[in-house]
């Protein structure tokens with residue numbers, strides 16, 4: 059979260075220079091990790107999730123946000139509002155490709171104007187990262203156990219989904235260069251230094267396990 063919070067603070071600060079009011083939506087808000095961080099920095103915050111259980115936990119953390127339990131990815135879902143800022147964190151990796159596409163399309167429909175932004179991440183889904191050493195093992199394990207195949211989403215596929223939704227990628231930031239296990243083994247200052255140094259670095263960022271995109275309407 060430290061890197062994500064810095065990125066989100068920068069997006070909000072930049073938006074404040076152009077907008078007097080920020081209506082914010084956190085799609086698939088879960089237990090409110092992101093919305094509880096951002097709600098004080100915007101004028102109005104809405105969290106949407108399909109799970110009432112998750113929303114109850116989010117509401118316990120939240121101070122000002124409203125929470126809606128609904129599936130906005132359905133074709134006939136009503137558009138409940140227009141927003142200046144939308145976040146969608148840790149959703150894309152586990153969603154099937156149709157759900158991924160409909161979610162991004164529905165989020166694009168909710169952007170208010172050309173100055174509005176969607177910040178979306180795919181957490182731990184990039185196979186062309188440190189995860190590459192585990193890809194064959196995960197596939198073999200899935201094959202032998204008959205369980206579902208592991209979820210990986212390449213950068214190319216994410217970009218295609220975003221573009222098909224009518225969005226333009228203004229900025230992409232890769233992070234998550236060392237595994238959680240190595241992160242815990244290294245002294246915290248070293249681990250953070252590596253992550254902060256490589257986060258968003260040209261070319262290298264494509265190798266981050268996590269990929270974040272700041273998008274606007276085409």
Ligand SMILES: C[S@@+](CC[C@H](N)C(=O)[O-])C[C@H]1O[C@@H](n2cnc3c(N)ncnc32)[C@H](O)[C@@H]1O
Pocket residue numbers: 085086087088089090091092106107108109112128129130131146147148149
């Ligand atoms: C891994 S959690 C992410 C929570 C939060 N965004 C975060 O970063 O901590 C994924 C969330 O997506 C929600 N979800 C799954 N399908 C959804 C849908 N169609 N519409 C809205 N939320 C959905 C789940 O209920 C779950 O709370």
